[in-house]
Amino acid sequence: MYSKNDAALTPPMGWNSYDYYNTCVTEEQVRANALFMAENLRQHGWEYIVIDIQWSDENAGTRDEHQYIPFSRFCIDEYSRQIPAPNRFPSSRDGAGFAPLAEYIHSFGLKFGIHIMRGIPRFACHEHLPIKTHDGRKITADMIANPASISKWNPDMYGVNHNADGAQDYYDSLFELYASWGVDFVKVDDICNTNMYPNNPYSAEKEIERISSAIEKCGRPIVLSLSPGPAVIEKAWHLEKYANMWRITDDFWDSWPLLKAMFERCEVWQNHVSPGCWPDCDMLPVGKIGACFKCFGSDEHTTNLTRDEQLTLMNLWCIFRSPLMIGAELTKLDDFTLSLLTNDEVLALTKNPAQAKLVSRSADYAVWVTRSTSSAAVFGDARDSADGVSSGANGGRGVANFYVALFNLSDDPHEVSVSVAEVHRTLFAASSTAPCANATTHARDVTCAEMPATFAVRDLWQHKETSTIKSDEVLSAKLAPHASLLVKITEER
Numbered sequence: 001m002y003s004k005n006d007a008a009l010t011p012p013m014g015w016n017s018y019d020y021y022n023t024c025v026t027e028e029q030v031r032a033n034a035l036f037m038a039e040n041l042r043q044h045g046w047e048y049i050v051i052d053i054q055w056s057d058e059n060a061g062t063r064d065e066h067q068y069i070p071f072s073r074f075c076i077d078e079y080s081r082q083i084p085a086p087n088r089f090p091s092s093r094d095g096a097g098f099a100p101l102a103e104y105i106h107s108f109g110l111k112f113g114i115h116i117m118r119g120i121p122r123f124a125c126h127e128h129l130p131i132k133t134h135d136g137r138k139i140t141a142d143m144i145a146n147p148a149s150i151s152k153w154n155p156d157m158y159g160v161n162h163n164a165d166g167a168q169d170y171y172d173s174l175f176e177l178y179a180s181w182g183v184d185f186v187k188v189d190d191i192c193n194t195n196m197y198p199n200n201p202y203s204a205e206k207e208i209e210r211i212s213s214a215i216e217k218c219g220r221p222i223v224l225s226l227s228p229g230p231a232v233i234e235k236a237w238h239l240e241k242y243a244n245m246w247r248i249t250d251d252f253w254d255s256w257p258l259l260k261a262m263f264e265r266c267e268v269w270q271n272h273v274s275p276g277c278w279p280d281c282d283m284l285p286v287g288k289i290g291a292c293f294k295c296f297g298s299d300e301h302t303t304n305l306t307r308d309e310q311l312t313l314m315n316l317w318c319i320f321r322s323p324l325m326i327g328a329e330l331t332k333l334d335d336f337t338l339s340l341l342t343n344d345e346v347l348a349l350t351k352n353p354a355q356a357k358l359v360s361r362s363a364d365y366a367v368w369v370t371r372s373t374s375s376a377a378v379f380g381d382a383r384d385s386a387d388g389v390s391s392g393a394n395g396g397r398g399v400a401n402f403y404v405a406l407f408n409l410s411d412d413p414h415e416v417s418v419s420v421a422e423v424h425r426t427l428f429a430a431s432s433t434a435p436c437a438n439a440t441t442h443a444r445d446v447t448c449a450e451m452p453a454t455f456a457v458r459d460l461w462q463h464k465e466t467s468t469i470k471s472d473e474v475l476s477a478k479l480a481p482h483a484s485l486l487v488k489i490t491e492e493r
Helices: 027-040 099-108 122-126 165-181 205-217 235-241 255-272 307-320 335-341 344-351 420-428
Strands: 013-016 048-051 109-115 147-149 159-160 186-188 223-226 245-247 279-281 324-326 359-360 365-371 402-408 414-421 454-459 464-470 474-479 484-491
Touching: 013 027, 013 109, 027 048, 027 099, 048 186, 048 420, 099 109, 099 165, 099 359, 122 147, 122 159, 159 165, 159 205, 165 205, 186 205, 205 235, 255 279, 255 307, 255 359, 307 335, 307 344, 307 365, 307 402, 307 484, 324 484, 359 420, 359 464, 365 414, 365 420, 402 414, 402 474, 414 420, 420 474, 474 484
Parallel strands: 013 048, 013 324, 048 109, 109 186, 186 223, 223 245, 245 279
Antiparallel strands: 147 159, 359 365, 365 402, 402 484, 414 474, 454 464, 454 484
């Protein structure tokens, strides 16, 4: 038995096929992206290779007008479980499934993931095909299906009636199969927000529980990712109990309005980020994307986000500690996009155990902060402790080191600022860790005499210290439209 939190102790980082390939990625293309990740990205923390929707459909992507083929007879095994389409994934032939591809990906030290829709294939229900049960009971797909539970946007599945005899057996058999293939990550769709039912967006709650139970029993730690969003904040407790990551937005694309809207979503979910529990801002639509989306009138293009907007995206995702899934075709990354994805100082924020906090937000700006919990292994500073408070050459007095992200959300140049005092009030008002050793209350005077007089300000994109700031001063930046600044602020030694 595996606990949910045996997987994804830090936000998963990887590549997903959807933003570039839509429904029609092939084994050759997956292998090429895995090889690129192994050679260029793995050393920066990227590790998951995830095949998105329709991998079992031999005819996926063959029509220009429709993304999905109604009632398509995709590939399944004798127990109504999807298996890879052999014309697209030739190594899966003769019952091998995804095991050979997973073995190839694992050979690089990477991890392998797949996408599934919740539920059971409709045509398996219509034809009364069998499912696998743990004790040999004769149960067919139609006996566990709920025909009233369908996706608004995909025609493949009926939801599973969680009360039906055999419902848990079916999900157990799915993850037994995935574990035998060597799957490390499963993205389950039409489940986080079943937007067919606006008055009951969390209607698949019991299917989430069935899936989580199946993962615990499958004999392999598997990350459980739920889509699409927006996730229901009132169900945060349930998501934290049963899933590793859940989408807080519908599909996120290369659009400034969608990026700006993410600031409010992150504000709502900021108190629900913890090891094994990751609110998900969705994929990174950077680089070359959209190659197989003729059904939407789109074709391959370079992201529509400006360079400033892409930096803003990375700064928000990383300080918030969202999972990071690259949507681009990796083999076509340009130098700028590669630099976005290989900045170790920025990516280190995703491994930072401290919870990020919003200091302030308006229509024009946002300010986020988090404590620094860097270690010698990351930044070469052995005095930073696990709670972000150093106790080195200052005689044992606690000193807070921290990160600050300033964002210009307006369409005009804008000065964004925050005082050191505001940062400390935000970070320590509800914490037992004081920046001043003699503080005795939760709401502290952060300008007390024991606080260091001067901090160094390090720009994490320029990779250098750009200024100093005193404890009674304000950090300020004049930012271009949609631009941002991400800095680490450290006591001067």
